[in-house]
Amino acid sequence: METIARLHIDTFELTLRDIKQVDPKLLHALSVSVGWPHRDTDWQMLLELGQGLAAVDEIGRVVGTVMWLRYDADFAMVCMLITLPRLQEQGAGRWLMEKAHELNEGTVFGLNATREAKRLYRSLGYGYEQKILRCQGEATASGMATPSAKVEGLVRTAAASDNDSLLRLDLAATGHDRSVAYRALLPVSRGQVLVRNDEIVAFSLCRPFGRGHVIGPVVAASEDDAIAVSRPHVEAHAGSFLRADTPACNTVFTGFLAASGMQIHDSATSMGLGRAPFVPRSKTGSRRIALASQAIG
Ligand SMILES: CC(C)(COP(=O)(O)OP(=O)(O)OC[C@H]1O[C@@H](n2cnc3c(N)ncnc32)[C@H](O)[C@@H]1OP(=O)(O)O)[C@@H](O)C(=O)NCCC(=O)NCCS
CATH class of the missing domain: 3.40.630.90 (Aminopeptidase)
Structure with missing residues (x-):
């Protein structure tokens, strides 16, 4: 296909926010963008249950999320790690996970990994694998x-x-x-x-x-x-x-x-x-x- 013109667009600068402070509609739009079936109410339940971070770009678009649900004093379930498809494989997923770990020092983590995310989690030290x-x-x-x-x-x-x-x-x-x-x-x-x-x-x-x-x-x-x-x-x-x-x-x-x-x-x-x-x-x-x-x- 013939290239008519080129434009280089700078990469995003992301800011981390408390996930509960962003518009839930933007969270839903993000999970839809990766083909996940969650409804608004599924997000709402998770927001009531746990804590999390939202990565937001300069104009307030939510381009990444991670959440954790604390069950015991020393255990948390990590979930809803999502990055916008056009942003993937540039380090945002790892960054979100590292921030979640930093904010929960001394915690044992569990999660359910999709195929795309398994390599990232393995490289962060996750193991004890069981197929679901x-x-x-x-x-x-x-x-x-x-x-x-x-x-x-x-x-x-x-x-x-x-x-x-x-x-x-x-x-x-x-x-x-x-x-x-x-x-x-x-x-x-x-x-x-x-x-x-x-x-x-x-x-x-x-x-x-x-x-x-x-x-x-x-x-x-x-x-x-x-x-x-x-x-x-x-x-x-x-x-x-x-x-x-x-x-x-x-x-x-x-x-x-x-x-x-x-x-x-x-x-x-x-x-x-x-x-x-x-x-x-x-x-x-x-x-x-x-x-x-x-x-x-
Ligand atoms: C999984 C996901 C969060 C990774 O986010 P990301 O922003 O691409 O992550 P990073 O850029 O930090 O990449 C982390 C590592 O995963 C690898 N990776 C990213 N996308 C991958 C893919 N589709 N297949 C295989 N590996 C992939 C990267 O190469 C990188 O590996 P490296 O550090 O050894 O180079 C993102 O692909 C996503 O949102 N997927 C859809 C939702 C999902 O499956 N979430 C996981 C829930 S458990």
């Missing part, structure tokens, strides 16, 4: 027919009086007190619990997210228990868009998702800086079968 599958699609009632081991106990809708049990199971599954995340998740989610011998042994939440609804978190000691508490959400959303993010080791649960219309669409990598980000308290006890979201973990 993003399963999504139009939910089908055919998943109901998937054979699964008979699960003992009763599945019922979660009530507000179950919240302490949910937090206890989540703490056992993740090693973190994530009550701050649950305070944001519970009011916008519908929950199912599995009760066995008068005790809640597994649960799942489901809430509006991105293009439809997301099932997560799902916490259970076995994949069969996880399926038992997830099935009612599939039933409730048959014919509409559903998503679940699950560690790839959960092959039975992934099979259930696929049979329910949620095929593997993409994968991310759970990573930790300093130590593994999510460690169940016991090898045979509760664990994370589905994430609340890639940002929340």
Whole structure:
């Protein structure tokens, strides 16, 4: 193609601001620019949950973000690292991560890395990798027919009086007190619990997210228990868009998702800086079968 003229435009000068001080519409526009499905309300939940930085250019455009959600005194989940496509591979992503680290000295970090970001995180020292599958699609009632081991106990809708049990199971599954995340998740989610011998042994939440609804978190000691508490959400959303993010080791649960219309669409990598980000308290006890979201973990 013939070049008609050339113009050299100087690179941007970026200023860092508290993410809560910029117009949320600009944050949404940034995540849309990289093809992410987050709605305004998904951003709003994260802004209520955590802290972050926005890189702003000379005329106030938001061209980069990073956030962190603090779960324990010494642990934070890093999320929403985004740089505007035309700015990428010029060091802004690394700069934002370094600033987030500087502002949280002495903290152990966890995150879920997209393919594009994995190399950056590895070079910043992140490790303890675990593959996370993003399963999504139009939910089908055919998943109901998937054979699964008979699960003992009763599945019922979660009530507000179950919240302490949910937090206890989540703490056992993740090693973190994530009550701050649950305070944001519970009011916008519908929950199912599995009760066995008068005790809640597994649960799942489901809430509006991105293009439809997301099932997560799902916490259970076995994949069969996880399926038992997830099935009612599939039933409730048959014919509409559903998503679940699950560690790839959960092959039975992934099979259930696929049979329910949620095929593997993409994968991310759970990573930790300093130590593994999510460690169940016991090898045979509760664990994370589905994430609340890639940002929340
Ligand atoms: C991931 C992302 C934030 C990186 O931002 P960036 O501004 O390009 O980052 P930097 O310029 O600081 O690059 C950091 C490193 O990543 C590498 N990198 C950047 N984009 C990459 C790509 N598309 N594929 C592979 N590596 C890439 C750079 O080469 C650089 O490596 P180096 O330091 O060894 O040279 C940006 O690509 C982005 O917003 N992507 C879409 C959203 C996303 O996936 N966010 C990550 C969430 S976990």
